[in-house]
Structures are given as structure tokens and as C-alpha cells.
Amino acid sequence: MLSSVIIAKGLFLATAGSWVTSGILLASVYKRLNTLNKQQAQQISQLQQHQKTLRAHLEALRQQAEPLMIREVSAMQQIPAEKGTKSAFLQGLLKSNLKLQQDMKLIS
Amino acid sequence: MPATFQVGIDLGTSRSTITTSTGRRFTTATCVGYCKDVIARKRFGRDYLLGEEAVANRLALNVVWPLAEGVVCEDDAAVEATRLILQHLLAQVLPERQPGDQVYAAIGVPAQASLRSKKIIVQITQPLVDKLLIVSEAFAVAYALDRFDECLIVDIGAGTTDLCRMHGAFAEEEDQVTLTEAGNYLDQILHDAILQKYPDVQLSAGIVRTIKERHGYISDMTGPVIVQLTRQGIPAEYDLADVLQHSCLQLALPISRAIQTLVGSFDPDFQAALRHNIIIAGGGSRLQGIDKAIEKSLAAYGGGRATCVDDAEFCGSIGTLKLCADMPDEYWEQLYIEAP
Numbered sequence: 001m002l003s004s005v006i007i008a009k010g011l012f013l014a015t016a017g018s019w020v021t022s023g024i025l026l027a028s029v030y031k032r033l034n035t036l037n038k039q040q041a042q043q044i045s046q047l048q049q050h051q052k053t054l055r056a057h058l059e060a061l062r063q064q065a066e067p068l069m070i071r072e073v074s075a076m077q078q079i080p081a082e083k084g085t086k087s088a089f090l091q092g093l094l095k096s097n098l099k100l101q102q103d104m105k106l107i108s
Numbered sequence: 109m110p111a112t113f114q115v116g117i118d119l120g121t122s123r124s125t126i127t128t129s130t131g132r133r134f135t136t137a138t139c140v141g142y143c144k145d146v147i148a149r150k151r152f153g154r155d156y157l158l159g160e161e162a163v164a165n166r167l168a169l170n171v172v173w174p175l176a177e178g179v180v181c182e183d184d185a186a187v188e189a190t191r192l193i194l195q196h197l198l199a200q201v202l203p204e205r206q207p208g209d210q211v212y213a214a215i216g217v218p219a220q221a222s223l224r225s226k227k228i229i230v231q232i233t234q235p236l237v238d239k240l241l242i243v244s245e246a247f248a249v250a251y252a253l254d255r256f257d258e259c260l261i262v263d264i265g266a267g268t269t270d271l272c273r274m275h276g277a278f279a280e281e282e283d284q285v286t287l288t289e290a291g292n293y294l295d296q297i298l299h300d301a302i303l304q305k306y307p308d309v310q311l312s313a314g315i316v317r318t319i320k321e322r323h324g325y326i327s328d329m330t331g332p333v334i335v336q337l338t339r340q341g342i343p344a345e346y347d348l349a350d351v352l353q354h355s356c357l358q359l360a361l362p363i364s365r366a367i368q369t370l371v372g373s374f375d376p377d378f379q380a381a382l383r384h385n386i387i388i389a390g391g392g393s394r395l396q397g398i399d400k401a402i403e404k405s406l407a408a409y410g411g412g413r414a415t416c417v418d419d420a421e422f423c424g425s426i427g428t429l430k431l432c433a434d435m436p437d438e439y440w441e442q443l444y445i446e447a448p
Contacts, residue, residue: 085256085276086434092278093431094439097241101443104227 110208115237116429117197117215118245118422119229121175121267122291122391124193127425129433132201135421136160140189141169158196163314176267179218179225180232191232198236212440213237214428216245218268219284239440243428246272247279249389252427253417258378259385260370262363262402262414263424264392266291269363273370273382285370289362291391294320298355302337305351309337319348320395326356327397356395364405371409383412393420 114129125135141162143149148168156162162171174186174193198211205211215233217226226242233240243251246261249272255261256274263270269290273283299316302309315337323333333349371382383406388399393416406412417423 089251089256089278090431090435090439093241093243093247094435094442096278097443100223100226100242103223104230107223107227 110206110210111204112210112212113202113205114429114432115198115201115211115213116248116425116427116432117194117213118248118424118428119175119190119194119215119217120265120391120424121173123266123421124197125422125425126197126201127422127429128201129429130202130204133422133425134197134200136193136196136200137163138175138193139163139171139173140192141166141171144168144170156192158192179221179267180228182224182228187228187232190229191236194233194236210239211237212239212241212432212435214241214243214248214432214435216243216248216424216428218265218286219244219246219270219272220281220286239443241428241431241435241443243431244270244272244279244284245424246270246284246389248424248427248431249387249417250274250427251431252423253387255385255387258381259387260367260382262367262386262388262390264290264359264363264388264390264395264398266391269366269390269392271363271366271370273374275374275378275382282373283370285366287362287366289359291320294324294355294359294392297358298351301351301355302346302348305348306337306339306346308339309346310339310341311337319352320356321391323348323352324356324394325352325396326360326401356398357401359392359395360398360401360405364402367402368405368409371406371412380410383409386412386414387417388414389417389420389423391420393417 116127118125120138122138123135124138125133127133136159139159139162141157143152143155149155151168152165157165157169162169172185172189174180174189180186180190198205202211213233213236215229217229229242230240245265246263249261249263250256250259257276259274261270261272261274263272267288267290269287271285271287272279275283295313295316298320299311299313302311302316302319319335323335325333331349332347333352334345335348336343337346338344367386371379374382386399386402388402392398399414399416402414403412419426
């Protein structure tokens, strides 16, 4: 009788012990998983930030390069805007404004 | 001794900008908000608010946007509002102006603005400045960039899109096109398209404009464009990627067609040069991919190159200021538009 009580107590203690061990292990696994998730989120955020910086850099490079390209095309195809050219445009503008003045007199 | 100031003004449907020979520049929303009642008048201590202040307090105001399709509306309220805005612009940038000082101004107007609209602008501006020059907006952009030969200026504003073909001589009427497909047109299309996809969301003109300015694109981007909107007051996130792209394309198409017409009717020896020197200015130049969309539309014509200006907001007023500054005194003397 006594021996069966001792065996039962022994079994109970062993089972409880294994539950506690499993619990501790499980908690440790969850903790590790949580840490990994956090690390992963941090890395994704860093990568996104990096991607954003690269995109901005790429856009800046594109904007810098395009006027240069335009200037190259212009250099080949266009006569630089000299003082004489500007004067001709200003004269044209004066004429159009003088005409506008005349036309405005005609309408009420 | 009285001083002479030169100012360049870009009076736009949505925003107006001014740049001066003293190095100052200023931009504001082109609107005036009149107090709705005595409570509002007491709260603000004035009869009206201008620009951003009017937009921010619009619930207590009757807001007037005096320019439609790039020109001043012909009613008295619009004329008065335009006068107040011009007065505000000048006061902001020329605080040192003394009685007797001279102000020479150049104002940009849509390329094909009617004679009557130009006359209204002149009448409004007359009491505020001493000499006045009326300039086509697209031409002002070309002048700002020093681009006079074989290039095509596309100035996408809120009320109009102005195109001007530059070929080393003063641009004539046949070199210029004004389209009403511009920023406000896109706002309307975007508004309708969002409501078609999400019928219950709550939209205002300001919300639509903000979405367009933050997310508007035409390029072949993939991925969602998530925007927070409300439905019966409950905020939720909505994907507007396809709506935005499709709507922005609706603006790019008529512009591309107008470019093709101007290129196609140009001297064939110089068409390639014109196609390769397309300059996009105005608020619409901020739409992501507009340059690429225009280039793509020119593929059938032998390809082309389009570039967006760096300073979309001030490019027009910088050009008008440069014109003002370069105009010789003897030319100014011939212009009788003087303060009474």
C-alpha cells in the first residue's frame, strides 16, 4: 500500500516537473521568436529607409542629368541666346503690347 | 530720390506668384474669403481674408476664386477679388515702397486669353503699378530659361495648359495653343473616378487636390497608393493606384495631342529639334511621369525628350521679371499703361 503511494507521488512529481520544464522551454521559444520578429521588422524598416534614400538619390541624379542632356542637345541645335536675340524678342513684345493698347481702345 | 522696382507676376487660377528686382518672392492661393456674417467679421477683425488664410477659415467665409480658365471672371466680385490679390502680392514683396516710387510690372496671361480678359487685367492693375506689360505665360517660361530656339514650352497650370513653340522669332498666334485641360480639369476627373470606385467616400476640392499633388503619377508604377478617406465620418484606407494613373492619363492625352499638332505643323527640317526640346512647366509638371508619358506619345513621330523645370512654382514670375528688367527704358516710355 505504502509503496504504491510512494510510486504515485513519484509519478506525480515527475509529470509536474516535465510540465514545468516544457513551460520554461516554451516561454524561451516564444521569447526568441518575439526577438526574431522584432529584429526582422527592424531590418525591413531599415531596408525600406535605404530604398527610400536610394530612390531620392536616383531622382536627384535623374534631375541633374536631364538638364545637362537638354543642354547638350541645345548646344548642337541652338544658337545661344545673345543680346541681339533678346532685343528682337523684347521688340516683338513691345509691338504686341502696343497692338494690344490699340485693340483695347476699340472695345468698350 | 524715388526708386524704381520691377516685378514679375504670374496670376494663376489656383496660385499666384510674384518675384521682384529686390530679390523677394511670394506665392499665395488666388482667392479672397469674405466674412459670412458679423460673428466672422468680429472674429477676424476684417471684412475679408486672403490666400491661405481664406482657405484655412473657409467655413466662416464666402470664398471667391476670381480666375477661371486662367483669366479673370467678368463679374464685379471677381474683379474686386483680383484687385485685392494683386494689392496683397505687391504689399508682401515691396514693403519699402514709398509714395513716388515707380513700379514696372509684367503679368503673365494665357497664350490665347481674349482681348476682353487682357483689358480687365490692365484695368485692375492700372492703379497699382506705373507701367505694365502683358506677356504670354508660356513665353515667360521660355524667357526665364533663356530658351528661344527650337523648343516647345508646355505650361500646365490649374486653369489652362499653354503651349508655345519657340523658333528664334517672336511667337505668333499659330505658335501658341491654350487648352482648358489643366489642373482643375484633372481634379474633376479624379473626383469623379474616386466616387465611381468608392461611391460613399467623402471628398472635397481640397482633398482631391491634395491627393493629386501627393500621389499623382502617370508612369508605369506598380503597387498600391493607399490614401485615408472617410465614409460617413469613419476613416479607412483606400487604394487609389489605378484611379490616379487613369485620371492623370486623361490630362496627358490632350496635351500630347496638342504637342503633336504643334510639332507636325512645324518646318520639317526642325521638327526633330522641337521634339527633343520639350520643356514642361507649371504645377502640372510635378505629376510623376508626365515627361515620360509625353515622350512615349511622340514615339510614332520619331521619339522626343521632355524635361520638367526645377522651379515649377516661380518659373513664370521669374520669366516676367526678367522681361521687365531687360525691357529698355525707351520701350517702357511707349507703353502708355500708366497710373491715372
